[in-house]
Amino acid sequence: MKFTNAFEGVKKIFAAEILALIASVCGTIALALPVVALVAAANQSGGGTAASLGGLVVVGIATVVLSIIAFIFKLIGVNKASKDEPAFKIAFYMILAGIVVSVLTGIFSSNSTVSSIMSAIGEIVNLAVTVYIIQGIKNLAQRLGDDKMVKSGDTLFKYIIAIYILVIIAQIVIMILQNGAAVVVALVIIVISGILEIIQYILYIRYLAKAKKMLA
Numbered sequence: 001m002k003f004t005n006a007f008e009g010v011k012k013i014f015a016a017e018i019l020a021l022i023a024s025v026c027g028t029i030a031l032a033l034p035v036v037a038l039v040a041a042a043n044q045s046g047g048g049t050a051a052s053l054g055g056l057v058v059v060g061i062a063t064v065v066l067s068i069i070a071f072i073f074k075l076i077g078v079n080k081a082s083k084d085e086p087a088f089k090i091a092f093y094m095i096l097a098g099i100v101v102s103v104l105t106g107i108f109s110s111n112s113t114v115s116s117i118m119s120a121i122g123e124i125v126n127l128a129v130t131v132y133i134i135q136g137i138k139n140l141a142q143r144l145g146d147d148k149m150v151k152s153g154d155t156l157f158k159y160i161i162a163i164y165i166l167v168i169i170a171q172i173v174i175m176i177l178q179n180g181a182a183v184v185v186a187l188v189i190i191v192i193s194g195i196l197e198i199i200q201y202i203l204y205i206r207y208l209a210k211a212k213k214m215l216a
Helices: 004-042 046-081 086-107 112-144 147-176 182-215
Strands: none
Touching: 004 046, 004 112, 004 182, 046 086, 046 112, 086 112, 112 147, 112 182, 147 182
16 A cells, blocks of 8 residues: 655655754754853853854854745645645644744734743644644554554654643743843743754654655
8 A cells, every 4th residue: 555645745744854953953052042142241251242142143044944944845745645644634734823823923022921822822733733743644554554653653642742841831931031030041941942842853753754664
């Protein structure tokens, strides 16, 4: 049994997640740079502060470009895979919902509380996209009689949901810590959140790689 559309779609999703992983690493570096700038300022190292801010701009641009390309790849891949497995169609709709959430986050960016809430909702929507993609792969694995991939998918669900919960908690803590010395604590939490997301990407990419082999 061959699922050509699903195979081509999963390949695109795999490429998208590789790009998203690189973007996440860049984003984590970008979020860490303000901490470096604060330390440099505390040590009265003007050159170090300027270098940190310059690096922030470069890494920030790279993060945005990679994220956009990854998003396009994922959208195309999920839509292609949905022709063979309905779970991918739900993931496609969740991606569209994520676009709406992102727009609302931008609209309310001046309101830190609402913006943080929308960011948390965005994380939940992203989780739903990931869950339905994994479910789609699991459904295909069941139809192909690959019990190992089904079990791997179940295990991955647990890891990813746990990581997303921690990320959402981090978002809530950041929303609470908004001034004074708490800003540094919030920045550290953001970096930790970024590291957790990188771990999630790696686990997810490994599963997508196995899915490609299964569908080939």
